[in-house]
Amino acid sequence: MTLTDASGGGRVSPARTVLVSGASIAGPAVAYWLKRYGYEVTIVEKAPAPRGGGYAIDIRGTALGVIERMGLLPWLQEVQVHVNRSTFVENDGDVVATLRPQAVTGSVAGRDLEIRRGDLTEALISTVRDDVEFIFNDFIVGMNETGHGVDVTFKSGTARTFDLVIAADGMHSHTRELVFGPEQPFHRYIGYCFAIYTMDNILDLKDEIVMWNDPGRAAAFYAAKNEVNAMLTWAQPETPFHAFGDLQAQRDLISEVYAGAGWVVPDMVAALQKADDVFFDAVAQIRMPRWTSGRLALVGDAAHAPSFLTGQGTSTALVSAYMLALSLARANGDHVAAFAAYERDTRGFVTANQDLVGTGRATLMPTTAEELRKRDDRLRSLSELPPTQGNPVHSSLVLPEPYTGR
Numbered sequence: 026m027t028l029t030d031a032s033g034g035g036r037v038s039p040a041r042t043v044l045v046s047g048a049s050i051a052g053p054a055v056a057y058w059l060k061r062y063g064y065e066v067t068i069v070e071k072a073p074a075p076r077g078g079g080y081a082i083d084i085r086g087t088a089l090g091v092i093e094r095m096g097l098l099p100w101l102q103e104v105q106v107h108v109n110r111s112t113f114v115e116n117d118g119d120v121v122a123t124l125r126p127q128a129v130t131g132s133v134a135g136r137d138l139e140i141r142r143g144d145l146t147e148a149l150i151s152t153v154r155d156d157v158e159f160i161f162n163d164f165i166v167g168m169n170e171t172g173h174g175v176d177v178t179f180k181s182g183t184a185r186t187f188d189l190v191i192a193a194d195g196m197h198s199h200t201r202e203l204v205f206g207p208e209q210p211f212h213r214y215i216g217y218c219f220a221i222y223t224m225d226n227i228l229d230l231k232d233e234i235v236m237w238n239d240p241g242r243a244a245a246f247y248a249a250k251n252e253v254n255a256m257l258t259w260a261q262p263e264t265p266f267h268a269f270g271d272l273q274a275q276r277d278l279i280s281e282v283y284a285g286a287g288w289v290v291p292d293m294v295a296a297l298q299k300a301d302d303v304f305f306d307a308v309a310q311i312r313m314p315r316w317t318s319g320r321l322a323l324v325g326d327a328a329h330a331p332s333f334l335t336g337q338g339t340s341t342a343l344v345s346a347y348m349l350a351l352s353l354a355r356a357n358g359d360h361v362a363a364f365a366a367y368e369r370d371t372r373g374f375v376t377a378n379q380d381l382v383g384t385g386r387a388t389l390m391p392t393t394a395e396e397l398r399k400r401d402d403r404l405r406s407l408s409e410l411p412p413t414q415g416n417p418v419h420s421s422l423v424l425p426e427p428y429t430g431r
């Protein structure tokens with residue numbers, strides 16, 4: 026069967042069935058493009074509903090093209106957050122420096138987007154809500170590849186067969202583990218952990234970031250759209266695998282790490298004990314020699330998490346989702362050729378963005394008193410810089426046109 030692409034008018038690849046695991050950023054994005062190229066898509070998400078929450082995330086450079094071509098740019102421009110300043114403070118609350126947020130993040134004011142993660146997920150899901158099948162509250166527990174497809178077993182006990190499976194279930198992807206084995210060999214720990222949660226606006230902040238540091242510990246408020254997120258980031262010698270998925274272990278670890286901290290950090294730690302929306306993770310990257318195996322492809326953080334220190338997790342997820350779907354469409358159903366093209370055409374961009382990790386670390390997380398002093402001197406000088414033109418790495422992939430069958 027061949028289908029006609031309603032948007033482009035050309036002939037597209039034969040319909041195939043694809044199961045996508047994960048409904049955050051990469052999952053709905055790849056589903057949108059696959060659907061547009063004539064694929065039948067099912068998304069399975071472990072959570073009972075689309076997950077809201079999370080800090081504001083950045084969409085920059087090449088990824089803006091993906092959003093634009095999905096028709097989401099006007100709406101996202103409307104709902105984006107506007108953070109007017111970042112202030113760095115000392116123990117007693119005295120100000121070290123106040124600067125434009127873009128001076129720290131490398132974003133371009135007026136062009137790059139800053140969106141609450143939950144708002145972006147909602148927008149992406151809205152593009153496919155009526156066109157793809159969603160299964161919430163379930164996840165893949167077994168996959169058996171045959172010559173014709175993948176026999177998938179779900180936690181609920183359901184069994185179904187799909188032509189292809191795409192893992193978009195994040196840095197700790199369980200679907201990846203079923204095929205590639207445990208996370209450890211691919212997990213490049215950067216030496217920090219973080220926790221994000223909403224809390225009361227105890228400093229009466231509005232559309233701004235305020236950040237406190239001492240060596241190896243940071244605490245920040247991110248106030249936007251009448252919501253305040255607290256973010257704690259600290260140096261941690263080894264990945265605390267025991268704390269993933271265990272909220273009490275996370276609370277205990279953080280109470281221990283932040284004992285004796287200054288500023289309003291004790292209030293933030295107290296709020297964490299009551300918060301029910303804690304997002305806790307290691308600052309780490311996923312680096313894999315291959316993103317595909319047989320009929321499984323990885324996309325987004327499951328394939329190549331760059332860590333939040335690069336600020337590029339969402340942008341690389343959007344771009345790899347676009348490139349994977351495009352490769353499948355161009356190869357007209359030949360997933361072997363498509364997966365090879367996906368890796369060949371996308372990896373350079375992703376690796377260059379992952380390599381940005383050192384830049385973010387220097388600003389956010391000095392680990393010695395000497396590093397902190399140098400960081401503070403640098404921040405004072407940054408506040409005097411002219412507006413940034415953006416990091417060329419963010420735009421280092423020229424996005425190919427969508428496939429129209431011609």
Ligand SMILES: Cc1cc2nc3c(=O)[nH]c(=O)nc-3n(C[C@H](O)[C@H](O)[C@H](O)COP(=O)(O)OP(=O)(O)OC[C@H]3O[C@@H](n4cnc5c(N)ncnc54)[C@H](O)[C@@H]3O)c2cc1C
Pocket residue numbers: 046047048049050051052069070071072076077078079080081082142163164165193194195196198199200221304324325326327333338339342
């Ligand atoms: C609730 C939440 C809050 C976040 N907050 C921040 C933040 O504040 N700052 C930041 O930099 N990044 C945050 N992130 C990560 C950020 O969204 C990603 O780095 C980036 O956008 C890439 O997205 P992704 O879709 O590849 O992975 P993710 O955004 O991690 O999405 C993975 C999705 O897969 C689902 N899932 C997990 N396991 C399974 C499974 N076995 N089967 C099916 N589904 C599964 C998850 O529930 C989630 O919806 C957050 C992610 C989530 C889920």
